Amino acid sequence: MPKQLIKGNEALVKGAVLAGCRAFYGYPITPANEIAESAAVYIPQAGGVFLQAESEVAAINMVYGGASAGVRTMTASSGPGMSLMCEGISYIAGAELPCVIANIMRGGPGLGNIAPEQSDYFQAVKGGGHGCYHALVLAPASAQEMCDLTFLGFDLADKYRNPVIVLADGCLGQMMEPVEFPTTPRAPRTPEWAVDGTAATRPNLISSIYLQPDDLEKHILKLEAKYKRAHVEETRWENYRTDDAELVFVGYGIVARILKSVVEKLRMQGIKAGLLRPITLYPFPAPELRRLAGQAQQFFVVEMSTGQMVEDVRLAVEGRRPVEFYGRCGGNIPTAEEIVEEVFAHV
Amino acid sequence: MSELKCIHGKADCFYEHYERKGEAQHQTHYCPGCGHGIAHKLLAESIDELGIRDRVILVSPVGCSVFLYYYFDVGNVQVAHGRAPAVATALKRAHPEAIVISYQGDGDLAAIGSAEILHAANRGENYTSIFINNAIYGMTGGQMAPTTLMGNRTTTTPFGRNVFNDGYPLHVSEVIATLEAPTYVERAALGNTKQILQAKKAIKKALETQMKGLGFSMVEILSPCPTIWKMDPVDAQKHVREGLAAVYPLGAKRDRTKEAEPRPAHIPAPALEELPRILKLDKGSDAAMPAHHETVDFRVKVAGFGGQGVLLLGQLLAEAGMDYGLEVSWLPSYGPEMRSGTSNCHVRLSNKPVDSPFVSSPNVLIALNEPSLRKFISTVEPGGLVFYNGTAIPADCVRADLRMHPIPFFAVADELGSTKVGNIVVLGALLSATGVLPLEVVDHALPRVVKAEKWIEIDRQALRRGASLLCPEVPVHV
Structure with missing residues (x-):
């Protein structure tokens, strides 16, 4: 076809x-x-x-x-x-x-x-x-x-x-x-x-x-x-450049697409970034996040909300690694550039 | 016993035992003197007599008759409060040969489900609604119903139903009868034997209406509720005859059974092999080339007034890019922005999978009016290209780090005979300035985006005219 x-x-x-x-x-x-x-x-x-x-x-x-x-x-x-x-x-x-x-x-x-x-x-x-x-x-x-x-x-x-x-x-x-x-x-x-x-x-x-x-x-x-x-x-998810990632972004839907740009921009600056994209939100890919918590130093969740999925990420990571959050809401879509700025401000 | 013939026994479509009752399975769960038992029996006998038991799907409501399915040995679906008409609609639409019957009380049908019954009736859905009106909420313990009579005391009208607080008793059958679609609406009652026999006739007629495919049928049944009314069964029946029936007159409210036409027959489903044609799956790109290996990273923002063809320009670029073996995305602005007269879209063409479809720092900006240029000029990546529909870039928008092409594209289009193709002129200029796609690839993609034959030829000319604008012999204001 x-x-x-x-x-x-x-x-x-x-x-x-x-x-x-x-x-x-x-x-x-x-x-x-x-x-x-x-x-x-x-x-x-x-x-x-x-x-x-x-x-x-x-x-x-x-x-x-x-x-x-x-x-x-x-x-x-x-x-x-x-x-x-x-x-x-x-x-x-x-x-x-x-x-x-x-x-x-x-x-x-x-x-x-x-x-x-x-x-x-x-x-x-x-x-x-x-x-x-x-x-x-x-x-x-x-x-x-x-x-x-x-x-x-x-x-x-x-x-x-x-x-x-x-x-x-x-x-x-x-x-x-x-x-x-x-x-x-x-x-x-x-x-x-x-x-x-x-x-x-x-x-x-x-x-x-x-x-x-x-x-x-x-x-x-x-x-x-x-x-x-x-x-x-x-349970379904996509790993994007997580193999050696020290900073793992978590985002779903359209945000995950923007986060791929963010990962590329950060990699160009020498930061080992990756993305875990949940494809099923229920069931949530918690086991994969737990696995990544053994390797990554930090998680960074981005959502177009004040923070909802981030709660499930924190539950999955079980406090073993810091989980930062950045959200835009009201219909605003975060740009890759502003997320990169947030990363440098908080990570 | 063998010489005796049972002439008044249990209807066949009732189960032998009522499991709901635990140890007393020969009894119903209804109170003594309740009208539901009689109404159930009338419905069961009608189903038997019409020989339709295997075809019946009975929709149980919420209320005292919530356990209808414990009695009727037919296909059963129990549903949410008030929603029986919506569920019945979908059941009947799925299986037009089934006989779909919903059974609802007055709280269910006339209060919380008033929208659903009105619209199912108005669509003339070919199912049968049995509406039990006892003017009270029974199962929840005696609250006011929309059909409660004026002045009646209930647990929620402790001083009597008051018109200024609670409005008037709702005459559902009369309301439904004002609609054009319903075929048969009758109000019956269970106040004495004669009324009961008439109720059965009405139920049977309603079912026959459905069997003939004639459309929506409803029987409202005024029914006693001795327990909540705090009456003995005899007085309760008397109240049905003298109290309820005085407010809710009995008889047919609408009967178009003679003149109604059967609803059109169900059209048989096409073979699965037909789906690609039906879904127009064969209308896609038929010129896909092998994936590109040279680096392409086109991040294009197109912006202008609504009507300048902003979205179409972007879509055509994406279509052609796809044909050329590139990864592409096209994202329009939408919502309130669309209605304010400005329009923009984001287009990406890449040799790698497109990560973000958003173009926040474009390397190509196509600004078809001045507001768009002003809005986006600062976002363009250094070294980027700008195409501006005008004779000169406004002084405060000039950036030395960009290649800026102010060209009156729509004036050029005018010369070709139609202002409308200004957007295609821009595309031609873009392609010749960048060489990202050959013009022929756009030619090939055009018919998928532009449907009218007469425009395709003009568009092809416009594309070439646009491409020639940036040739050395044509002066370009940079």
């Missing part, structure tokens, strides 16, 4: 359709609109359903319905819309339904603005909705990964029967880069646990209620066991 110069948001939708996604339920919000707009073009042509819901609350519950019916289903939103969806995501996790949710992060809290931020890390990674659950969280850093991680997201969602969040931001969505699309599309199939209105699936029940404490505890521990398994089998 030829390479295509394509926006991240559109690459995400094409990756979803190739992964067998045949239902998209969404509600307009900037900067995630291109996803719904592309889905409205492609998913009906692929024999699926596109529906603009009356709210994000309805959209995520339509996702619940589509997933219950055994269809690979997705939605996309941003900050305020994601907050509204948290109720539904909790139900989806509780009822063990697979789905993919793209969060094209914008500035918050409240209405904030529509410029890129990474301030929904806690919401995505730590739960967001009520109860003991986690979504698996994937953090693309290129248009290629907007496609690839969405494709992977549908497989992971099915494998774990759990919601998967693709956590990106407005830059990744708007940016055009060459993308090579997967050449083996997934054929839609109805899983055996789904409810599809046939005799074979009549005994099936989709529910998140466990009224007896013992029953609910058992259910929660079952979910927990899935998350533990995901830690072992699904």
Whole structure:
């Protein structure tokens, strides 16, 4: 297949359709609109359903319905819309339904603005909705990964029967880069646990209620066991020049791209810098950070927030090495030059 | 016993035992005299009589009937408070052959889920909504519902429902009936045998409406709640007949079952082999050359007014760069900036994977207006190139460490017959000044960026005109 110069948001939708996604339920919000707009073009042509819901609350519950019916289903939103969806995501996790949710992060809290931020890390990674659950969280850093991680997201969602969040931001969505699309599309199939209105699936029940404490505890521990398994089998990250690195940057998404420039600039000045880029934010690559803590002198976390992922880095490093933090927020994107200045000021 | 025939037994689509009740599995979990038991039975009998049990997907709500799925031996989906219409919508859209039935109480449907029911009805979703109206929140212990009658005391209206505090009882069926899409909406009641039999007729008709694909159907059922109403079952039924039915008149509110057209049939999904065509995956670069080994590190900032083709110029450069075997990225400014009339984009062309797509210190600045030049001139790397759309660089923007080319690109484009191609003239000048790409590579990429045939030829001319501007015989103001 030829390479295509394509926006991240559109690459995400094409990756979803190739992964067998045949239902998209969404509600307009900037900067995630291109996803719904592309889905409205492609998913009906692929024999699926596109529906603009009356709210994000309805959209995520339509996702619940589509997933219950055994269809690979997705939605996309941003900050305020994601907050509204948290109720539904909790139900989806509780009822063990697979789905993919793209969060094209914008500035918050409240209405904030529509410029890129990474301030929904806690919401995505730590739960967001009520109860003991986690979504698996994937953090693309290129248009290629907007496609690839969405494709992977549908497989992971099915494998774990759990919601998967693709956590990106407005830059990744708007940016055009060459993308090579997967050449083996997934054929839609109805899983055996789904409810599809046939005799074979009549005994099936989709529910998140466990009224007896013992029953609910058992259910929660079952979910927990899935998350533990995901830690072992699904943790993904990229090492960039960490082999001999004494200063290890940690950043995800668009920030990781800027940090690669920073690493190059510092290396030119004789500083052994490297980058650990988490690709899965949940499960978080803590073991790799622990390993690097044996070699590196210092960690430097950069986020487009006041510091959210840095907490997980500090937990992973266990106080063995200093962990510095630099963040920009409000929709400001740190430049490589200003990060280099910060490094010289604080390291 | 064998000669006896059961004429009034348990409906087949009920389970044999109600596991919810633990040791008392022959009982339901409902209170004595509760209307849910009757409504369940009417629905179960209707499903049996229509022979649709295997096709039914029942959507259980939150409220006293949260455990609907313990009774009905059908496909079951339990959902969040108020959201049954959204879930039912997606279930039915996924499997149009299924018979999707949602069952909701008044708090669920008329309060927290009022948006979902209104919009599902307005879309004419082809599912059936059973709406139990007992004018109270039962499961949470007797709070006011949107349908609670005026003056009624509840735990949250201890002095009676007051219009100035709580508004009026909500007539859901009448509201839904004002919409164009719904096909069948009827209000029934469980106040006596006659009403119960009418309720069953309505349920059956609603299901048949769905089976024929005619669209949205809803049956509102006025239902007794003796426990919370603090009445015995007989008085509670009387209150349904005389209290509730006086405020909520019974009967069909909308019936288009005769004239409604069936919804269009589901279009079969295309074969998987069709996906690359549908997704336009074949429309990519078909001229990719082997990766470059000579060092290319183009960090370009393009800036100007909206409408000058700033984004297209950048995109075309990136497309052509990709065709030429380079690694590329294109990042537009977006959001409020876009709407203020200025526009800019960052383009990178490199022989190595592009690290940051942001161009914070460009080595090429294309400034198509003066504000853009002023904004970005200080960021250009020493030795960098500047293309400025104008006859001269403003004195305070001149930098001796840069190669600056002030050229009235859009005036040049005018000579070619269209101001619009000024951006392409710039690109031609850029290519001839740097030699980063042959013009033919841009020619090849053009049709992927510029869709209209008539523009492609003018663009090719503009590209060449631009390239000639920096030839020695053409004076350039530096």
